[in-house]
Amino acid sequence: MASLQAIKYTRGRLDVLDQLRLPHEHHYDEVSTCEEAFDCIRAMRVRGAPAIAIVAALALAVELDRGACKATGVDETVAYIDARLDYLKESRPTAVDLTNAIHHLKAAVRAPSQETTSAAPAPSPAAAVIDTFILSAEAILARDLQTNLSIGEHGAMWLAQQHGASASKPISVLTHCNTGSLATSGHGTALGIIRTLRSNDLLKHAFCTETRPYNQGSRLTSFELVFEGIPATLITDSMAAALFRLKKTEMSIGAVIVGADRVVRNGDTANKIGTYQLAVLARHHGVKFVVAAPTTSVDLETETGDGIQIEERKREELTQISGAVVGADGRVDVANTARVAIADQRINVWNPAFDVTPAALIDAIVTEKGTVVKNAEGKFDFKTVMPERWAQIVEKQ
Structure with a gap:
């Protein structure tokens, strides 16, 4: 069965699934301006770090496609785009995917000749900047799905190796908040690993927390699991310790798998409130704690979790x-x-809205480029999966 679709986009039109109405009603809001995108993100009608970045980028693309920018020169057009992106950044400051997308888009519009594919006659310089932005925003959407599929494969493979999992010896996992198709362009990050485990006959059962106070787990994750026919059970956040103590052996619970709104250089991870306590419980009960995060969620400029701004x-x-x-x-x-x-x-x-899980409690961070585990010094090293960004940001310091 196909996964849910939170974002529908064609050139000049963006429709976003209103997740506040789930699981009882499917309703898409048309988002055609940055103000509408800001409100959609801030009100949490769309949520999930990758989806937030995608909606923000595509909303401005739609706005530009419909002629909102009246500037005629390159500098004025770039200034308009910069101002609109800076405005969108304030909608969810903790989610680093949004910040990274904004940095990428700002860089792209300063080199339009590298992105523009329009045929002759050549567009005006200002139009070329707009064309570059739209193409770059659309590329963010296209890359996200492949990223999620890769995370699913890497995560499922690592867990199978850790537990010797097979079709005759599947494992169960616990996940927190919502990290599936509703939080991304499709498939998902942490839930993407669960989907891949399921498709490879390696999943026995999935447990999901309700994720108070906004209930993304009970409203959204449980809905996705039921929608796709994945064997699953909903628990309250306060039941995790009892689950590990009483059901770990019986249900072969092998891992807690969560997403990330921001992973900083040392591996400290900001994610939905309640993640930190699950990491503590997992460590006490000998359950692997896995973070699923695209490299766009990795913030190499911030050294530790103390530097993460937590939204209230x-x-x-x-x-x-x-x-x-x-x-x-x-x-x-x-x-x-x-x-x-x-x-x-x-x-x-x-x-x-978030808490920070110390890197010391995390066993693996799964990216689309591979699974990062601690080196001989007991530290996460992202240089192997992000060599260019590591050289640009870390080695230059």
Whole structure:
């Protein structure tokens, strides 16, 4: 069965699946301006680090394709693009994919002759800049799917080697938040590894956390797992320790697999809140802890997790919840939604969206270019999978 599609794009039009309406309703929002993309990202109608970068890039591409930029000179056109990208960057500052995409796009429009494929007659210099941006944004979308498939293959292979997994000896895994087709252009990162394990007959069972307070696991990951017929069980975030203690041997639980919003140079990883505690529990119970991250999520400029900016979300995410009403007959009434209080509305709230898992608790970081494990000194070394960026950023320091 085909995976879900969070982003639909053709030249000049972008439609984004409203994930706040899942799992009960499929509705796509047309996104044609940077303001609409900012709101879509900020409100978390689209989420997942790769998908955020893709939506931001393509939204500006659509805006440019529809003639929003009135500049006639190259410098003015580049300045317009820079300003719009800087605006989009503020929508989710923790997700480094967005920052990396912005750096890439800014560099691309400063060398339009390297990207433009338009046939004669040659476009005006300003039009060539716009054409370059659109082609570069579309390339980000195209590369993401192949990246996810590669991560799935590398991750599944590494886990199979670690556990001696086979069709007669499959393993079970736990995943946190949502890292599948809904968070990417397709297949997914951490969930992509689970999909590949399943397709290779190496997966016994998948467990997913609900991922409070925004419930991306219960709303989205469980939906994807059911949609694709993958054997799976939903647990609350607070059940992970009991799961490892009581079910590890019975269910052959071999790994926790998570995605990443940012991996810094030493391997410290920012991901959805609750990831850090899973890493602690996994280490205590002898379960491998694996981060699935495209190289676009790796930040070589930031040395440790202490340098990661952690976004804080609004208090109502903890004190209120909304959803479709369930009738007395047990049926879900999609047309009838309600927002209810689940805590005293006067209570103080601290609601960080992410936490940072220390590299010491991570066993492997899987990228599209290979699996990175600790070297003889017990440190992650990204030089082997990112030699050019390593030379440009680290060795020049």
